[in-house]
Amino acid sequence: MTNDPLKAAWQQAKLPAHSDLSALLRTRGGHPVMSRIRRQLILESGCYVLFLLAYYDFFDGHTRPLYLNIILVLSVACMLVQHINGYLLAAGRLKAPDILQSLQLKVRQLQQYAWLSVGSRVLGWGGILLFFCSGINWTTPKYWLLAGITIAIVIQMVLLWQLWQRRINRINDTLLALKE
Template sequence: MDPLKAAWDNIPTPSRSTADIQAMAVKQTSPVIKQIRKQLIIEAIGYTLFLVVYYDFFDGDKKPFYLNALLVISVIFMLVYNVAGYMMAKQPSTGSNLLQTMQQQLRQLKRYAAVAVTSRVLAFAGIFAFFLANIHWNNHKYLAVVLIAAAVFIQQFYLRKIWAGRLNRFSNIITELKG
């Protein structure tokens, strides 16, 4: 155990001055925020490119207007959801003490998690409605739809499980702070 402890003690820790930490708090340029912003930009570019090409590539001109509108609204909804997550992460926490701040953040995270799971389901439903319209059905296509639906269901199940775990950990920290 001593060699392990010695190795742990000898790991260099990154040092930041108080001024650096305060500057990060004021500018809100933490590494996590930068990663979220990077992911948001990549997804926004992808969603935008998809919206630019879907009409020609996926025969949007052969589908009814309401399906085109549903697809565009679904994709924009996913983008808005991502922007909302970024804005929530970037928003500074306010409160008179740590416990109040964390309780406020937990309430915000619970709302955001509910919207996250629900918005994904609704967005995928809109996208599927667009792509499944005007299809000449056969057994292979039915099987493909079932497999895709199962994959989306599994993804939603794990997304909900991930959010439940995050919220539970956050709740446990608050309980420890109270106790």
Template sequence: MDPLQEAWQKMPAARTSPAGLREMIQRHPARRGMRRQMIFEILSLTVFLLVYYDFFDGARRPASANAWLVAAVALVILHNVTGYFFSRRVLAGNHLQEMVKGYLSGMRRFAVVSVAARVGMVVCMLLFFCSGLAMTDWKMAMLMIIGVIAAAQMVWLGIIWRNRIRDIGSSLDE
């Protein structure tokens, strides 16, 4: 059973006010999952930015490859920071269904930008790591395998976002 529905059913009649329901939605597991993912990504990408230049020979790569990589990773970090605050945002308004529908609409936009930013980051990472390499057939094959794996991860991320949005939407429907 959906945690929101279960909490609603267990709540005494005196506490089933719109404010109480709003609080339950604020603590929905999908929102907590979003925040956990964003914190993990912010920390891991920040560590990557701090060490990539030394660990991955940034000095030997073209300045443009370094700039694209830093810009793409910083964009994903910034997007996650804004997403963290978006997920913590208090639902405002008088009509609960309208509030949640507005939140879901914003969540859909956020999900699209999230996947697009990661695609850009993966492309920039591939450009960075491939810059200055003499491409052989073996390296091209490895690059294609990496591309397929990255594409699969982007599809998986899209599915995760779709499921989160669906979970909150189904809570609203119920």
């Protein structure tokens, strides 16, 4: 018998069987966070595909030059591929032999993904704006509208960058705590 109640509680605690965790990961939906990411990916992919199927008729893609159609399709594809890349990054297993090295590797991967995520969205939205802004007879109100849209996109990109930095900083904080 020990005088330390924490040590006694630890020794008496029943640890969950590893099979419970394995069963959770083998279930149809997998981990709940991955299910939400997958659901978001499917929803956004479906919206992108519907947009690409409809833009040619709805937004007069047939009257625009071929290079603008190609830019629009590549812009949307760029954002879609980046979403898939993010899902694969989140689903990837830790490969290093210990938790410290695994977290360091994950931080590097997340930093690269953050740059690519923001960059692909900037390129994607730039291509979409280029497609929709071509052939417009520009007036002062239209310039103001374009300025407002540009400001909204810039604000979104800044917020996205800050979100990624908070996530990376949280992992870095965990790394520092583990090193001490």
